[in-house]
Amino acid sequence: MGRHPCCTKQKLRKGLWSPEEDEKLYNHIIRFGIGCWSSVPKQAGLERCGKSCRLRWINYLRPDLKRGNFTQQEEDLIISLHEVLGNRWSQIAAQLPGRTDNEIKNFWNSSLKKKLKQRGIDPITHKPLSETGAQEEKPKPCVKPIFNPFASFEYQAAFNPVETNANLFHQFQQTYRPLEQNEFMMNFDNSFTSRPNSVYCDYGEALDIPDSCGIQESLNDGSNWNCNIAAQMSSVLGNEVLNWCSSEIKLESPIRTEFEAYKKRLNPCPGLQHVESSEEFSSYLTTSRSQDLSDACFDISRGELACELKGNFLSS
């Protein structure tokens, strides 16, 4: 097994990414999609190794990332999944759309581990510390009541995916909610119409995003690139809120069936696709730690991007 040539090269940049680098990488991926990561730096004009580019895209620039704090539901889900899967962060991340394995790993190491210890639970075995023989940390006095994630799982000998996915289902209910009055949907001809009433649209049924666009290939968390691309688009295009569907969101079958039924109930218009609020992407742009990816950073113009999307995603 040879080492990555990129790792042995000396002149490549390391450390935090600058806004300029982000811009280059972002624009490159948006324009050309993801092909061979090792060739991305050269093509995008970056002095980084392909691996670094891949990581930056997956963990930070990807438009379908959910930003902000973990919700209580996500927290519970991570703890439950960790009990079953251990440190298999990528598999855990696959159950949390919009979250990366790195993000979950960091959250676990910096926060959840501590929380569990304070509750007298061994974060490795998920058993009471008294049982495992480990030193139990004295719980600090807390002002806020502590939510016990195990309350609903204690009775289960093993992890129950149906039960856990109920949380996810709730999230999807939120995602697949009917559009609000001031929201817009995108028509097949790329025009926009506001929503007079709660009609669902579902591009996911009509559009089969081809693998050849290359973008989905690198996503290891099962989430769909097109899921929030519209949110990202709307950020670029203005304030129009586009809702897109991720028709391939991976759900365990029991919940998927329920989800499909739910979708059907809400979707009398199967040729059109649900739209997601742009809030998440907007907030991620503004809460970026190492940089502020304002819309102005990126040179994809409104018309250009619409064209890109038409070309890349509408062709099959």
Next chain:
DNA sequence: AAAATTCACAACCGCCGGCCC
């Protein structure tokens, strides 16, 4: 107010398995 410490998280490192030639 400044220094020290803690925390959160972005990024890197190195191993592994799959694929291709």
Next chain:
DNA sequence: TGGGCCGGCGGTTGTGAATTT
């Protein structure tokens, strides 16, 4: 079949912000 390349993954480190002393 074996070597080289690549992407995926989990562990670890580095860095800047926040908090404490």
